[in-house]
Amino acid sequence: MSKTYYKAINWNELEDAIDKSTWEKLTEQFWLDTRIPLSNDLDDWRKLSEEEKTLVGHVFGGLTLLDTVQSETGMESLRQDVRTPHEEAVLNNIQFMESVHAKSYSSIFSTLNTKKEIEEIFDWVHENEYLQTKAKIVNEIYKNGTPLEKKVASVFLETFLFYSGFFTPLYYLGNNKLANVAEIIKLIIRDESVHGTYIGYKFQLGFNELPEEEQTTLKDWMYDLLYTLYENEERYTEELYDGVGWSEEVKTFLRYNANKALMNLGQDPLFPDTANDVNPIVMNGISTGTSNHDFFSQVGNGYLLGEVEAMKDEDYLIGLEYMK
Numbered sequence: 001m002s003k004t005y006y007k008a009i010n011w012n013e014l015e016d017a018i019d020k021s022t023w024e025k026l027t028e029q030f031w032l033d034t035r036i037p038l039s040n041d042l043d044d045w046r047k048l049s050e051e052e053k054t055l056v057g058h059v060f061g062g063l064t065l066l067d068t069v070q071s072e073t074g075m076e077s078l079r080q081d082v083r084t085p086h087e088e089a090v091l092n093n094i095q096f097m098e099s100v101h102a103k104s105y106s107s108i109f110s111t112l113n114t115k116k117e118i119e120e121i122f123d124w125v126h127e128n129e130y131l132q133t134k135a136k137i138v139n140e141i142y143k144n145g146t147p148l149e150k151k152v153a154s155v156f157l158e159t160f161l162f163y164s165g166f167f168t169p170l171y172y173l174g175n176n177k178l179a180n181v182a183e184i185i186k187l188i189i190r191d192e193s194v195h196g197t198y199i200g201y202k203f204q205l206g207f208n209e210l211p212e213e214e215q216t217t218l219k220d221w222m223y224d225l226l227y228t229l230y231e232n233e234e235r236y237t238e239e240l241y242d243g244v245g246w247s248e249e250v251k252t253f254l255r256y257n258a259n260k261a262l263m264n265l266g267q268d269p270l271f272p273d274t275a276n277d278v279n280p281i282v283m284n285g286i287s288t289g290t291s292n293h294d295f296f297s298q299v300g301n302g303y304l305l306g307e308v309e310a311m312k313d314e315d316y317l318i319g320l321e322y323m324k
Helices: 017-028 038-047 050-079 085-112 115-127 129-144 147-161 163-174 179-207 212-244 247-264 280-287 313-322
Strands: none
Touching: 017 085, 017 179, 038 085, 038 179, 050 085, 050 115, 050 129, 050 147, 050 163, 050 212, 085 115, 085 179, 115 129, 129 147, 129 212, 147 163, 147 179, 147 212, 147 247, 163 179, 163 212, 163 247, 163 280, 179 247, 179 280, 212 247
């Protein structure tokens, strides 16, 4: 008999049951932006000031860039170091959904903005110093980092760096504005919560196999990276939010989510900020359930998308639970 050339993936024989449970979670919460009635937000949009409209455009432009990095470079780099074939399948799913996220922002632009405004948004994205800096830092780690460093960069992106942008739609949702735009963001947050905990869990498996000295070195590198990213994120936040007076509140939100990223990686929090320090309007925006649109009424058997659940501290402890 000839030697096996290529092995088929067998989901009935699992090396890590978390791969299967994560796959099932991600497929259960599948969604597409085209089924959300964004045009229903046009009345709210017209009532915003020009400064607020510019903020929304820049926020979503920045998020588009980060999702593009994650879909084009991030998941590809993580796939090079998988522990199981099932992990690669999960990363394939994550990569596709990151592309869905990036495309969703364009759906928002095409609904709210003119062609000229969209071009101006993308010009701003391509020229913004702080946005390009964080994309470069993360991308360089994806290209040249160790397998564990890549996972750290991915978790920092998913659970921390996105949130300077997420603040805006969550704030408006908490004030009963732009509800359908926020619906998309809440669906993205739900995805990113799973992505961050799963990749953080895979990091912990590898980290726990390292000798103590190597763990210490990696932890020092991790916290140095977080400091670097946070300092840049402060400048980015000030450029975005100083004009509307939200900068300090956004920084609190960032520090809170930086701690969540560290928790996903099984590490101790760095900042003193907790959920109680975050603007309650934003936390209310996170916790409000979706409108539960029938996204698939014209497709297949017409099943409903489940509700977006509130983000809780335990959402970020999944990786820790996996380790027990």
